[in-house]
Amino acid sequence: MQHITAADIAAFEKIYRLNFVNGLPGFKPANLVGTAAPDGRTNLAIFSSVLHLGSDPAVLGMVTRPTTVPRHTYQNIKDSGGAYTLNHVPLALTAQAHYTSANFKEESEFEACGFTADFRDGFAAPYVAESPLSIGLRLREEHPIFNGTVLLVGTVEHVYLRPEALRPDGTLDLVVLNEVAISGLDGYHEVLPPVRYGYARPGQVPTPL
Numbered sequence: 001m002q003h004i005t006a007a008d009i010a011a012f013e014k015i016y017r018l019n020f021v022n023g024l025p026g027f028k029p030a031n032l033v034g035t036a037a038p039d040g041r042t043n044l045a046i047f048s049s050v051l052h053l054g055s056d057p058a059v060l061g062m063v064t065r066p067t068t069v070p071r072h073t074y075q076n077i078k079d080s081g082g083a084y085t086l087n088h089v090p091l092a093l094t095a096q097a098h099y100t101s102a103n104f105k106e107e108s109e110f111e112a113c114g115f116t117a118d119f120r121d122g123f124a125a126p127y128v129a130e131s132p133l134s135i136g137l138r139l140r141e142e143h144p145i146f147n148g149t150v151l152l153v154g155t156v157e158h159v160y161l162r163p164e165a166l167r168p169d170g171t172l173d174l175v176v177l178n179e180v181a182i183s184g185l186d187g188y189h190e191v192l193p194p195v196r197y198g199y200a201r202p203g204q205v206p207t208p209l
């Protein structure tokens with residue numbers, strides 16, 4: 001095993017360190033965050049930091065980079081009563097999804113990257129029409145992290161999904177939606193069907209369902 005210490009990481013060249021540390025969490029989800037400014041201008045950005053924070057009520061978190069420079073996603077969420085959407089990314093849309101991370105100024109990433117902004121059921125943030133699973137969230141809390149990033153905590157208000165993804169037990173079949181996983185800041189992975197296990201109990205070594 002190669003051993004890398006905090007001192008080694010601190011001494012890495014900047015881009016090398018960024019690449020290295022971004023790979024450490026393992027595979028991550030791929031979500032496009034949709035927002036709108038009060039004047040109606042829309043914004044879309046790929047985020048890989050979405051995480052589950054609780055099911056009852058349904059709460060999801062995501063981490064935004066330091067807000068010391070203007071962040072359209074963060075600003076729009078703050079200015080629109082806390083509304084934002086998460087839109088899962090299928091394999092066919094990875095190039096367009098990655099393109100949303102470019103530093104667009106005035107132009108909406110929806111148009112620049114070839115996505116359709118879809119306003120549904122009176123919600124203030126746009127969904128991605130091309131996404132097979134979309135979630136409408138309301139910002140509930142923000143937690144500053146010591147390094148300048150901010151954990152945004154949102155409650156789930158709406159979910160839209162292609163019905164074939166919803167299994168009878170409530171689990172989601174993300175493979176049938178052709179969804180990808182992300183590694184680092186540049187890898188988009190097609191995924192294979194999972195090996196699934198039931199609720200784990202001591203003394204019972206799990207066997208596939």
Ligand SMILES: Cc1cc2nc3c(=O)[nH]c(=O)nc-3n(C[C@H](O)[C@H](O)[C@H](O)COP(=O)(O)O)c2cc1C
Pocket residue numbers: 043044045046047048049050063064065070071072073074098100101102103104182184185186187
């Ligand atoms: C694969 C990938 C994952 C990313 N994940 C995040 C993330 O979780 N949080 C974040 O703040 N930026 C993330 N970014 C960077 C944003 O997509 C990028 O900063 C975007 O321009 C932000 O747009 P905005 O200024 O319109 O909010 C990621 C970029 C890539 C390529």
